[in-house]
Amino acid sequence: MKPRLMLPGPTPIPEKILNTLSYPLINHRGEEFAYILKEVIEGLRWVFQTKNDIMILPCSGTGGMEAVVVNALSPGDKVLCIINGVFGERFATIANCFGINVERLDFKTAQPFDLKIIEQRLEQDNNKEIKAVLMVHSETSTSMLNPLKEVSDLVKNHGCLMLVDGISSVGTVDIKNDEWGIDFLITASQKGFLVPPGLTFVSVSEKGWQAVKSSKSPRFYWDFRKHKEFMIKGQPFTTTPISLFFALKESLSFMKNQGLENIFKNYDFLTRITREAIRAIGLSLLIPDDKMASRSVTAILVPDGITPDMIKKKIKQDFNIELAGGQKDLKDKIFRIGHLGYQDPMDILSTISALEITLLRLGFNLKGSGVKTIQELLKDVQ
């Protein structure tokens, strides 16, 4: 069977983009690279819906999180980190590593943020001790889409910095970076960008730059001031994965051809048919409310008697489909279907079809047909 990467990154990538990876390398301090850099920055601004600077860092998304922490904050700074999953936890851990005074606002794993509690905490902060709010937009570990605009509004009222892990949401769902006043927004090439892993993108607002300039955190490789100094010259700060820039240039032109609206619509639809199919089969979604559903991944609770590993192993063996498991507390409870990257409804249809057969082979009685449900939904759109 054909391999199918149904993961929340890395993702399937169109052949035209993959082919660029075989282009001969160029001088990363030459004119050709400067031209590509200029073009990809413009393209990234378009996806981020921002006029802000965008840093392109040679690392995975986690490196971008660390870069934002050391550039925006100084040791001893107080921050509020809102946590309802593994990646929120990671943001807090990174900030702790650098001596930031992290106040955690913990919600249970896979439970929505309580906006009232966030609002009250920010209102209580009369002396403006809180320097920043840290949150994850699409919490990939649970497939919950956290209320970014709502939290941004609260942060705007308070006046502190807004640091956002949008690693699995940028490019999949509407984010108004500038209008919402996001100071640092992080994403990575292997998520919504149809590019292999290795590059991370971070937008930095004017207010963000003030913080970068006054930060006392030690940094060299991550220093945004250095990155910007070189960017202005049309160069990367240090040697960068040049091939990934070829791919990014191609993928941004592919995305432009589709248009942002259509990209978001496609993710909405993939998410919808995945969720409806899962319900039809008789399985439960970890995030039952459609309004809170991530557009890049869907987490599904395993039925009694079946483990996530059993499903993942069997569907890989029998159909060559890669699904994701659960992380940490959810390791034995969920599996996840990624619908991120170069995916269309037929990919979901195949995956759901294979999942149904896999569940039957594992002895689970299907309540109904997910495949039929998707066909019905597809019949209505043209």
Ligand SMILES: *Cc1c(COP(=O)(O)O)cnc(C)c1O
């Ligand atoms: C994937 C992901 C990360 C981690 O990214 P890496 O590229 O693996 O370092 C962090 N946060 C979220 C929300 C993610 O989806």
